[in-house]
Amino acid sequence: MRRKRMSLLLLGFGVTLVIVVTALWPVYVRPRTDPPAPADAIFVLGGAHDGREQLALRLARDGFAPWVVLSDPYTNSAMLNRICHGGYSFRVSCFDPAPRTTRGEGRELARLARANNWRRVIVVTFTPHISRARYILGKCWSGELLFADPRPDLSVARWAYDYAYQSAGYLKAFFEDC
Secondary structure, three states, X not given: OHHHHHHHHXXXXXXXXXXXXXXXXXXXXXXXXXXXXXXXXXXXXXOOOOOHHHHHHHHHHOOOOOEEEEEOOOOOOXXXXXXHOOXXXXXXXEEOOOOOOHHHHHHHHHHHHHHHOOOEEEEEOOHHHHHHHHHHHHHXXXXXXXXXXXXXXXXXXXXXXXXXXXXXXXXXXXXXXO
């Protein structure tokens, strides 16, 4: 009897896991991204240095926006220091979000957009974060957000972590304003 109960419990857990992974696949693994289009700025969200900074700089070099804004919540990032103080043919600025979350980044986006009359911004982050970032930034600013992604190669363990982390972040964001 005990063995049967344990088998049913494991089966239920397995079925639940498959349902959750399948339901969230389009949210975290294949979120909606947008083709680049002319914008007022390119806004890079903080996180792993997974190619997002290089993608933003390339988009600016290709003429999609005259200004790249990078979130810099890091204690000391040599890469961000170099980018934030480098000489480019377009404007580059960096900020430390308050709080050091997507919510803080959304507040800064809204502040900059109001101050500079932005209507469209290209946001660069990584794949599992796109849907949640779209939700949070949309709470902070009503302008047009286009999302781009460097498509980093993530391990199965990293995908599992991000499913849990982003889901918890969505839950928290649901109860917060901007």
